[in-house]
Amino acid sequence: MSASALRAAYEIRVVAGRLRRRLKETYDNEELTPTQTSVLSRLSKDGPASTSDLAAAERVRPQSMAATLGVLDERGLIQRRPDPDDGRRQLISLSESGTAYVDDKRRAGEGWLAKSLESGFTEEERQTIIEAMALLDRLAHT
Template sequence: MSKNDSPVEVDALHAVAEDLRVVIGKLRRRLREESHVGDFTPSQTQVLGLLEREGPATVTALARAHGVRPQSMGETLSVLKAAGLVSGTPDPTDGRQTVLSLTPAFRKKIKASRAARQDWLFRTMQTRFSATEQQQLAKGIALLKRLVDS
């Protein structure tokens, strides 16, 4: 906030926080609709996201990351394996463990899903917003990045 900025009334800021939460939820749902990846449970989505971001992992490491028992994680992974989304190879340092990773076919599907969501956002912003609104949106994104990084 600069010296010339006056603080927003507390009630108004609460309303902005609520509106932001609701809008982000709706945007997430809309992007999920545009993704065409499939229906996954929250646990499955978390595991797939972790494997994509962090790379291959064991059942134990995934269970620890999600705060669940390895047996529970095993159940989640068995569904993902059966669907052809995750595959496993023996751990080179501990033959009792399996290192799990996303299948190449699912990585390709993730890439296509991201492209579909980005294309929807681009087309929607291009057709529904004026040039001035597009610039305002870009500034708003910079503010959202600061919010997320706080």
């Protein structure tokens, strides 16, 4: 393994973690847990899912996911409807409030990023970041 590959792997992991934490600091999480926030994000991105599908995706027990969904339901962030293919299952999706919540949080994070990039980096540096993101996206798809 080359030294540059090892260093790049380390740097990507460290910087991605720092950015993720910093983005979470940019908005009020309304006292949601990381799992609750992740479920909302997943539903926004992937669409409706069953409790067991969400539990598998989040790598938690179905009972834990049921508790997570209970809180989100109480806050009006999700809605449940029968699965048209299997009446014994329910599909969970974002409610209008849940969609607005996720959209607001994304805008807050992107706003912080854009403002920080505008004030702290030159145009040339921003172009370098854009090029690096294309490379990281390629990495994510390997």
